[in-house]
Amino acid sequence: MSLSSSLAAMSAAFVPRTAYWSVRLSTGTRLSERQLVPTWHEGQRGVRVLDWTLDLVATGDIARVREVSLFCPDGRVATLDITPDMPAFQFKTKSLEMLGAGALEYQVIGRVVDKESGRCECFAWDYRPKPGESHLVAYKTSVFHFGAWRDTVTPLGALSLEVQGLRL
Amino acid sequence: MSDFTTIRAMFNSNTDASPTWNALSFGGSAGANEIRWCASSAGAGGTGSASWPQYNRPASTGSVPEMWGFSADTSGIKCATYTGDNTKANVMCIDFDNLGTFASAPTFTAYGDSTHAAPSAGTQPGAQSGSPIVNGANPDTGTSTITGYCKCNWYGDDQTGNPTAGSIGTNPSATTRNASGSVSPGAAAWLSTWQDLQGTIAYITHRRTPAATTAGKMFFSPILFTGPGMSTGTLQMVLTFTYAFA
Numbered sequence: 001m002s003l004s005s006s007l008a009a010m011s012a013a014f015v016p017r018t019a020y021w022s023v024r025l026s027t028g029t030r031l032s033e034r035q036l037v038p039t040w041h042e043g044q045r046g047v048r049v050l051d052w053t054l055d056l057v058a059t060g061d062i063a064r065v066r067e068v069s070l071f072c073p074d075g076r077v078a079t080l081d082i083t084p085d086m087p088a089f090q091f092k093t094k095s096l097e098m099l100g101a102g103a104l105e106y107q108v109i110g111r112v113v114d115k116e117s118g119r120c121e122c123f124a125w126d127y128r129p130k131p132g133e134s135h136l137v138a139y140k141t142s143v144f145h146f147g148a149w150r151d152t153v154t155p156l157g158a159l160s161l162e163v164q165g166l167r168l
Numbered sequence: 169m170s171d172f173t174t175i176r177a178m179f180n181s182n183t184d185a186s187p188t189w190n191a192l193s194f195g196g197s198a199g200a201n202e203i204r205w206c207a208s209s210a211g212a213g214g215t216g217s218a219s220w221p222q223y224n225r226p227a228s229t230g231s232v233p234e235m236w237g238f239s240a241d242t243s244g245i246k247c248a249t250y251t252g253d254n255t256k257a258n259v260m261c262i263d264f265d266n267l268g269t270f271a272s273a274p275t276f277t278a279y280g281d282s283t284h285a286a287p288s289a290g291t292q293p294g295a296q297s298g299s300p301i302v303n304g305a306n307p308d309t310g311t312s313t314i315t316g317y318c319k320c321n322w323y324g325d326d327q328t329g330n331p332t333a334g335s336i337g338t339n340p341s342a343t344t345r346n347a348s349g350s351v352s353p354g355a356a357a358w359l360s361t362w363q364d365l366q367g368t369i370a371y372i373t374h375r376r377t378p379a380a381t382t383a384g385k386m387f388f389s390p391i392l393f394t395g396p397g398m399s400t401g402t403l404q405m406v407l408t409f410t411y412a413f414a
Contacts, residue, residue, distance in 0.1 A: 051170050051414070052170065052414040053170060053269055053380065053414050054170075090414065091271040091272070091412045091413065091414050092171075092412065092413055092414075093410060093411065093412045093413075094171075094410070094411060094413070095284070095408050095409070095410045096175055096194035096408070096409045096410075096411075097194060097279075097282060097406045097407065097408045097409075098177055098192065098194060098201065098202070098203055098406065098407040098408075105410065128284070146272065148368070151286040151367075151368050152279075152283070152284040152285060152286060152367075152368070153284060153368070153410065154275040154277055154350070154368050154371050154373075154410050155275075155350070155368070156272045156273075156275070156410075156412055157272060157273055157275075157350065157373050158272060158273065158377075159271060159272050159412070160270065160271050160272055160377040162377075162380075163269055163270070163271045163377065163380060163414050164271065164414065
């Protein structure tokens with residue numbers, strides 16, 4: 001973790017125009033991706049932002065998540081209750097373009113409501129909604145075939161269960 | 169960190185068997201980080217985007233024979249393995265670092281511009297700069313199903329080594345489409361039938377979610393077709409790589 005990447009992590013933790021996730025664990029602890037985590041790499045101290053895969057899935061805390069929230073840039077907060085039968089997931093998407101700019105497409109929090117079919121309920125902060133449509137979207141799809149609520153972004157298809165820490 | 173510090177496109181300026189990969193950052197502007205097409209021997213590395221030679225609309229459909237990559241407005245290199253057909257494997261790739269983790273298999277398609285407006289198949293010239301390419305035209309790119317003019321093949325594995333040199337899939341024509349919606353190649357294989365890139369109507373999804381925090385490349389080969397039904401102008405389609413990260 002270099003000085004520059006630590007600075008980038010601190011910057012990322014305080015960007016007001018982006019959405020971010022937060023979870024409440026069964027212990028009552030709240031964690032969010034706006035938190036900074038100390039690092040020690042090749043003799044250098046640094047920080048990085050709290051990471052879903054590294055700090056929830058890898059630590060086993062993903063099994064203790066009881067609530068997942070999406071804090072939106074406009075101040076609204078979308079929250080989903082989580083149980084062992086309805087596990088949580090979270091991700092962002094980005095489009096990188098040749099002959100154009102790159103940008104975040106949307107950020108999603110969700111819960112799987114049927115493990116067999118992968119059916120899930122989500123809230124998304126859409127950074128590029130179609131004209132007249134809301135940034136905050138409630139959406140139902142499947143983690144095995146994640147779709148799209150607008151025809152200006154490609155459907156994602158299957159989410160990586162390993163990255164999300166989902167055991168279906 | 170779940171997102172990547174470096175994801176970039178690359179094109180090959182050497183042979184198929186011994187590629188030399190040249191980087192192009194995403195987000196082209198003012199002539200930099202562009203892919204440009206032209207007639208045989210018409211391009212030059214010192215030519216600015218605004219002065220790029222026009223390609224005359226042909227009397228019948230065919231592929232545009234040369235492709236160049238420009239890291240700056242007047243700093244371009246010819247892609248030596250772009251031949252406008254299926255004969256070369258190592259043409260372009262997406263290169264990503266080991267700092268990020270994909271949360272699903274990435275997708276690849278083309279839009280008329282950065283608004284990513286839904287294409288209108290067969291409509292010429294269409295509403296966006298690149299719409300003449302992306303929308304296609306009847307009968308140039310099909311009659312009942314009107315495909316886009318840009319075709320693409322994709323390799324199923326993400327890896328650091330290069331795929332085997334040689335031909336990839338069946339040589340496409342201006343009307344080729346693998347299937348509407350998403351298509352994916354098999355393991356260590358190219359698409360047997362090329363896919364056209366037409367927004368969310370026709371696109372490619374990588375075969376798998378690449379391994380977490382592991383650097384690699386995803387290989388692809390684009391071919392730009394044109395024909396008498398394509399509207400003329402400065403056509404700037406937007407090749408778009410979309411990915412999810414946790």
